[in-house]
Structures are given as structure tokens and as C-alpha cells.
Amino acid sequence: MTTKMNGAKILVESLKKEGVGAVFGYPGGQALPLFDALYGSDLKFYLVRHEQAAAHAADGYARATGKPGVCIATSGPGATNLVTGIATAYMDSIPIVAITGQVKTFMIGNDAFQEADIIGITRPITKHNYLVKDVNDLARTVKEAFHIASTGRPGPVLIDLPSDVQLAETEFHYPHEIQIRGYKPTYCGHPGQIRRAAKMIAESKRPVIYAGGGVILSGAAKELREFAEKINSPLTMTLLGLGAFPADHELSLGMLGMHGTGYANHAVQNCDMLIAIGARFDDRVTGKIDEFAPHAKIIHIDIDPSAISKSVAVDLPIVGDVKCVLSELLKIVHRPHDKEWTDKIVEWKEKHPLNYKRDDKLRPQYVIEQICEATKGDAIIATDVGQHQMWTAQWYKFMRPRELLSSGGLGTMGYGFPAGMGAKVGRPDSQVFVISGDGSFQMNIQELSTAVVNNIQVKIAILNNSYLGMVRQWQEFFYGKRYSHTKLENPDFVKIAEAYGAAGIRIEKKEEVRPAIEKAMHTKNVVVMDFKVEGEENVYPMVPAGKRLDDMIGSMA
Amino acid sequence: MKQTISVLVENHPGVLARISGLFSARGFNIDSLAVGETEDPTVSRMTIVVDGDERTLEQVKKQLNKLIDVITVQDLTKTKFIDRELILIKVGVQNSKDRAQIIEIAETMKANVADLGLHTITIEAVGETSHVENLIELLRQFGIKEIVRTGKIAMEVESKEKTKTTEEEEE
Ligand SMILES: Cc1ncc(C[n+]2csc(CCOP(=O)(O)OP(=O)(O)O)c2C)c(N)n1
Ligand SMILES: [Mg+2]
Numbered sequence: 001m002t003t004k005m006n007g008a009k010i011l012v013e014s015l016k017k018e019g020v021g022a023v024f025g026y027p028g029g030q031a032l033p034l035f036d037a038l039y040g041s042d043l044k045f046y047l048v049r050h051e052q053a054a055a056h057a058a059d060g061y062a063r064a065t066g067k068p069g070v071c072i073a074t075s076g077p078g079a080t081n082l083v084t085g086i087a088t089a090y091m092d093s094i095p096i097v098a099i100t101g102q103v104k105t106f107m108i109g110n111d112a113f114q115e116a117d118i119i120g121i122t123r124p125i126t127k128h129n130y131l132v133k134d135v136n137d138l139a140r141t142v143k144e145a146f147h148i149a150s151t152g153r154p155g156p157v158l159i160d161l162p163s164d165v166q167l168a169e170t171e172f173h174y175p176h177e178i179q180i181r182g183y184k185p186t187y188c189g190h191p192g193q194i195r196r197a198a199k200m201i202a203e204s205k206r207p208v209i210y211a212g213g214g215v216i217l218s219g220a221a222k223e224l225r226e227f228a229e230k231i232n233s234p235l236t237m238t239l240l241g242l243g244a245f246p247a248d249h250e251l252s253l254g255m256l257g258m259h260g261t262g263y264a265n266h267a268v269q270n271c272d273m274l275i276a277i278g279a280r281f282d283d284r285v286t287g288k289i290d291e292f293a294p295h296a297k298i299i300h301i302d303i304d305p306s307a308i309s310k311s312v313a314v315d316l317p318i319v320g321d322v323k324c325v326l327s328e329l330l331k332i333v334h335r336p337h338d339k340e341w342t343d344k345i346v347e348w349k350e351k352h353p354l355n356y357k358r359d360d361k362l363r364p365q366y367v368i369e370q371i372c373e374a375t376k377g378d379a380i381i382a383t384d385v386g387q388h389q390m391w392t393a394q395w396y397k398f399m400r401p402r403e404l405l406s407s408g409g410l411g412t413m414g415y416g417f418p419a420g421m422g423a424k425v426g427r428p429d430s431q432v433f434v435i436s437g438d439g440s441f442q443m444n445i446q447e448l449s450t451a452v453v454n455n456i457q458v459k460i461a462i463l464n465n466s467y468l469g470m471v472r473q474w475q476e477f478f479y480g481k482r483y484s485h486t487k488l489e490n491p492d493f494v495k496i497a498e499a500y501g502a503a504g505i506r507i508e509k510k511e512e513v514r515p516a517i518e519k520a521m522h523t524k525n526v527v528v529m530d531f532k533v534e535g536e537e538n539v540y541p542m543v544p545a546g547k548r549l550d551d552m553i554g555s556m557a
Numbered sequence: 558m559k560q561t562i563s564v565l566v567e568n569h570p571g572v573l574a575r576i577s578g579l580f581s582a583r584g585f586n587i588d589s590l591a592v593g594e595t596e597d598p599t600v601s602r603m604t605i606v607v608d609g610d611e612r613t614l615e616q617v618k619k620q621l622n623k624l625i626d627v628i629t630v631q632d633l634t635k636t637k638f639i640d641r642e643l644i645l646i647k648v649g650v651q652n653s654k655d656r657a658q659i660i661e662i663a664e665t666m667k668a669n670v671a672d673l674g675l676h677t678i679t680i681e682a683v684g685e686t687s688h689v690e691n692l693i694e695l696l697r698q699f700g701i702k703e704i705v706r707t708g709k710i711a712m713e714v715e716s717k718e719k720t721k722t723t724e725e726e727e728e
Binding site: 305306 | 567
């Protein structure tokens with residue numbers, strides 16, 4: 001006979017059964033039993049300084065390792081502080097399991113102290129969520145939560161656990177198998193559709209592969225590469241797709257979309273066959289939607305049926321896991337290699353290269369190039385949101401999947417640093433750089449404490465332009481340079497780093513860039529590099545919102 | 558275009574909120590929604606009438622299917638089905654001539670007098686939407702005071718053709 005345990009202990013044991021390697025969180029009244037169970041347990045727990053960071057760290061952990069990340073918060077304000085992180089994970093289909101304390105079951109609905117209807121609040125931003133009212137349902141719920149979070153199109157799942165359920169006792173049995181009758185994600189594509197796709201591809205003259213985050217989520221980078229090489233098709237990636245295909249490959253076009261490369265956007269606008277793989281035709285990617293890839297037949301491979309023909313009508317959908325569909329397709333697809341199209345691509349690459357002014361000034365793009373060189377492209381890069389994010393996507397050569405962590409769908413400032421911490425915890429042997437902006441970094445700057453105390457040695461590069469640069473750029477282009485509330489007066493980031501016990505380096509000249517990066521890499525501490533870059537540098541090329549993809553404001557015009 | 562969708566869902570709290578939340582968040586229009594327990598007490602059936610173009614309706618079905626608490630989604634418009642709704646109509650009565658006429662209309666339309674008052678008559682009717690709407694039109698001249706409708710419920714019935722669920726369609 002098994003002995004009885006309380007709900008809190010059952011939760012901890014269930015997390016162990018799921019092989020959870022790290023938990024990020026913050027305690028509070030309605031999570032006291034849970035934290036008591038964590039005390040002395042062998043689950044590795046990281047105390048953040050704001051619950052939002054716990055959710056982002058769980059997300060970064062998941063993106064870097066491929067395993068679901070876990071975060072815990074108390075009820076009410078603790079739970080609502082997780083919301084931005086959950087929404088970020090939801091938009092990018094990242095598996096996390098968020099656990100929140102809740103007021104006692106009989107108090108729910110009474111506006112009790114620190115009560116928030118977190119189930120209601122997170123319903124539209126979770127793949128699924130649970131309020132557990134009976135301790136006997138708890139172990140199965142945890143099992144289901146991990147299953148749902150990490151299979152099909154992944155996403156965040158929240159478990160809300162009232163404190164009396166945390167204290168209630170029952171026998172612990174962790175289920176081996178679960179049956180969820182309403183959840184049966186499709187795994188392999190329909191063979192007929194795959195055959196039709198092979199035929200369409202064989203007949204195409206000017207194919208382009210458009211690969212998104214789904215390729216990485218599905219672990220299909222190898223299959224993607226074989227596929228692109230086999231049909232000799234140029235390949236462009238979304239922000240979340242970067243790393244799915246090596247940046248230095250001759251078929252790589254880099255990123256497409258609003259700040260994509262000129263050659264990627266031209267290729268898409270001129271192709272006669274667009275093969276979308278694990279991508280969802282986001283408006284930042286397509287530009288003016290009815291003139292997106294106007295000459296192309298579109299094949300769309302995606303595990304989520306609702307992603308098909310949501311914004312762009314596709315000619316041939318294949319619903320299924322990318323890895324599986326590509327493996328099947330690889331067995332039958334052939335396409336005669338012709339030089340005309342690849343020559344055209346080379347011509348565009350020569351005509352519209354990515355560019356910036358290589359003078360003596362300290363330019364942000366240069367910093368990213370130097371980080372890429374110094375790390376030999378072998379690092380995990382977490383970004384925040386803004387110009388620095390787009391420059392990272394353009395100038396860092398991502399060679400492998402799971403090495404770029406960036407909030408694509410929600411565009412959450414404050415994501416980068418805690419996500420980088422989560423990644424470092426999940427992959428301690430990797431070099432982790434956070435490329436942030438002076439605005440974004442201040443949104444979760446308090447996590448310097450978490451990083452230092454737990455010795456999570458991330459290296460933070462602030463591309464400090466003293467502006468909310470991306471917004472300033474829009475004001476420059478579209479609002480007559482009326483810089484309304486985008487100029488930042490910043491604190492001394494070096495002193496702040498030092499006050500927290502981290503190392504701080506200020507970089508004001510171009511020649512100081514590389515030595516500073518090298519020094520940061522060899523410093524056995526959290527390092528904050530404050531790069532005082534050109535203030536009014538812009539991200540080029542740029543497709544203004546709602547314009548056609550090849551209607552770009554050129555580079556350095 | 559109106560479509561009738563029949564959705565089997567887990568019978569537990571919060572499911573209705575999930576479904577209605579999905580409709581409002583994605584800007585889908587619900588014409589009517591009726592919910593009730595099925596022969597299996599752990600399962601409820603929702604009959605939803607939605608209005609929208611082909612693409613919107615496709616999205617509605619796919620998004621519904623994505624919800625973990627949704628067990629099956631059936632597009633009844635693509636099958637042979639019957640539908641019914643229950644309606645209560647309260648009509649004003651000026652004089653005894655009106656009263657006689659209203660009762661006569663009710664009888665011819667196979668509706669019942671549910672309540673007879675001094676100033677109003679309440680008629681109850683069950684039938685297809687077109688039927689109850691006809692009744693409303695016939696009674697309008699007397700001055701309708703109040704209408705309450707259950708919303709449509711629908712059920713697939715025997716047919717020689719093979720029926721399809723949306724899940725199969727995806728293939
Ligand atoms: C939480 C949040 N608030 C506001 C925005 C809108 N926004 C997008 S980019 C940006 C500026 C970011 O400034 P900074 O971090 O300094 O990066 P830069 O663009 O200067 O590189 C803002 C305010 C956002 N994306 N996220
Ligand atoms: Mg800035």
C-alpha cells in the first residue's frame with residue numbers, strides 16, 4: 001500500500017516523474033504548502049525577482065532544450081504577473097507548464113484576499129488550463145498538462161491549485177498513460193497530399209521554401225536541409241525559424257518580411273512555388289497580404305489545421321508534424337536542377353546585400369557581427385524586442401536550431417534576459433549571450449539578482465542607443481521625426497551591474513568592442529556590456545506595414 | 558451564410574466560457590447557441606448557428622476542434638438533419654375579436670396557447686426556424702410584447718449518404 005501524501009507533495013513528485021530539471025518561481029500565501037514541499041526536495045528551484053521572469057525563464061529553457069519549462073507563482077498578483085510570459089509562449093507555441101496557487105476552493109468567487117480568476121484571464125493565452133478542485137485529480141492533471149504542452153502544436157498550460165487542495169491528502173499514483181478524448185493531434189500528413197505536393201514541386205521552376213519556428217519545434221532541421229538540397233530550392237526563414245537552416249548555406253536567403261533581406265523578399269515575390277513549412281503567414285512576414293507571393297502556388301505543411309488558409313489561401317495543405325511529412329516527402333520528391341533560378345538569386349544577393357556604414361563609429365550591427373565572430377556562431381542568443389532584435393536576426397549567423405530565443409509573435413520587451421537565464425540553466429555548457437536594448441533591459445533588470453545569486457553566467461550586451469529605437473525609427477519615417485517619449489535617459493548600467501555583484505564593461509569606441517566581448521566570455525560571472533552605439537541608426541531594409549514585400553525602403557539610402 | 562454546427566464537449570464547468578470566449582476573441586458571430594446534457598452525462602452537446610463566409614466557418618470549425626474540451630465537431634449543414642426550436646410569443650390583446658383571431662392562428666399553425674391573460678396571450682410553438690418565424694410574422698399585426706427563443710437544436714438523422722466529420726475532411 002502506498003502512503004498518503006498531500007497535494008503539494010504530489011505536485012512535486014509528479015514534476016519529478018516528468019523529469020523536470022528546473023523550476024522558476026516566486027512564493028506567496030496561497031503557495032505556502034507548495035513551497036514547503038519544495039523545501040529540501042531535489043527539484044532544482046530558481047527564485048526570480050519578478051514572476052514575469054519566471055515565465056520567460058521557463059520559456060527560454062524550453063526553447064533551448066526542447067523540454068517543457070516550468071514556473072510557479074502564488075495566487076492573485078503572482079499569477080497575473082505571469083500573464084505576459086504565458087502570452088509570449090502562447091504566440092510562439094512554446095511548451096511551458098505554469099502552476100499557480102489559488103485561494104481555498106470554498107473561497108473562490110468571493111473576492112477573497114489575493115484572488116484572481118487566473119483561469120478566466122489565461123483562457124485565451126493558454127493551450128489549455130485546469131483548476132484542480134480535488135486532490136485525486138492532481139497527478140493525472142499534471143500528466144495531461146505536460147502531454148498537452150509538449151505535443152501537437154506546443155503551447156503553455158496552466159494549473160491553478162487552491163491551497164486547500166495542496167493540503168488535502170490522497171495516495172499518489174502517477175498515471176503511465178492518459179486518454180484525452182478531445183485531443184488527438186495529427187502526426188503524419190496524408191499520403192495523397194504528400195504525393196500531390198511532390199508532383200507540384202517537380203513541376204515548379206522557381207521554388208522558395210519559407211521555413212518557420214515549427215521546423216525547430218518539430219526537430220526537423222536535418223530533414224529540412226536534405227529537402228532543400230534535394231530540390232535545390234532557395235530557403236528563407238522567419239524570425240523564429242532562424243537556425244533551422246544554416247545561415248552560411250548557399251541556398252539560404254536569411255530572414256524574410258518587414259526587415260528581411262532584399263533577396264529573400266524578391267525571391268518570394270517572384271517564385272512560382274512557395275513551400276511554407278511550420279510557418280503561419282504572420283503580417284510582419286507577408287506585408288500586403290493580397291500581393292504576397294503573387295505568382296506562386298502555395299504548399300503549406302503545418303501540424304495545426306487552423307493555421308491552414310487562415311490569412312493566405314493555400315493550394316495544397318498538408319496537416320502533420322513537419323519532421324514526419326518531410327521524411328515522407330523526401331522519399332518521393334525529385335526536381336530537375338536548373339541554374340536559371342539560382343542564378344537569379346545570386347544576382348539579387350549581389351544587388352541587394354544587407355549593409356551598414358562601415359566607418360569608425362560604434363555601430364550596433366558591428367557589435368553583433370563581432371559577437372558572432374567571437375563566439376564562432378556557437379552560442380545561444382536571447383534577444384529583446386526592437387531594433388537590436390532585428391539587427392541580431394540580420395547580422396548573427398545562426399547555424400543551428402534552438403540557438404536564437406526571441407519573442408516573435410507577441411514582441412515582448414523584457415523577454416531576453418530571463419529567457420537567456422532559462423537557456424543557460426537548461427544548457428549550462430553553452431555560451432549564452434543576451435542582446436538587449438537600453439529600453440528592454442530595464443523591463444527585467446531586477447533579474448541581475450537571480451543571475452548573480454544562482455551564478456547563471458549569461459553575458460548581456462546592451463545596444464544602448466538612448467532611445468526606444470524601433471519606435472523612434474517609425475516616428476522618424478512616419479511621424480515627421482516627432483520623437484514623442486522615445487528618448488531615454490538611462491542609468492549607469494555598469495554601476496548597476498556592479499551593485500548587483502555582476503561585472504560591468506562600458507564600450508564607447510569601435511576598437512573596444514572585440515576585446516570587451518572576449519573579456520566577457522572569459523569572465524566567470526554575469527557580465528553586462530554597455531555598448532554606447534550610434535543613437536539614430538535605422539534598421540534597413542524596411543517594408544512599411546501594409547506594403548508589398550518588394551516595396552522596401554532600401555539600405556542606407 | 559448560416560451554418561449549423563453540432564459540438565460534443567466535456568460536461569464540466571468552464572467549457573461554455575471557452576467556446577463563447579473563442580467566438581468573441583476571433584470575431585465570429587453566433588446566431589444562437591443551445592446546450593444540454595447528452596445520453597452520456599459526462600458529455601454535453603452544443604448546437605451552434607454561426608453566420609459568416611465559407612472561410613470564417615472553416616476557421617470556426619478548426620478553432621473549435623483545437624479546444625481540448627471539444628470532443629467532436631460536426632457540420633450538420635453537410636448532413637441530413639432535423640432542427641427544432643421552441644418559442645414563446647406574448648401578444649397584446651385589444652378586444653375579443655383579436656383574441657379569437659390569435660387563437661385561430663395558433664391552432665392553424667399547430668401552436669399552443671400557453672397563457673391566456675386579460676391583456677395578453679402567450680403562444681408557444683415548436684418547429685423549424687422557418688416555421689416559428691412565420692408564426693411571428695402572422696402575430697406581428699397584434700403587437701408583439703415579448704419573444705423568447707431557445708435557439709436551435711439539431712440532430713443528424715438517417716441517411717444513405719456517408720456523413721463526414723470535420724476531422725475527416727482535413728485529410
Ligand atoms: C512590453 C512592451 N512594451 C512596448 C513595446 C513596443 N516597443 C517595441 S520596440 C520598442 C523599443 C525598444 O527599445 P530598446 O529596448 O531600447 O531597443 P532598440 O529598438 O532601441 O534597439 C518598444 C517600446 C513592446 N514591444 N513591448
Ligand atoms: Mg534602445
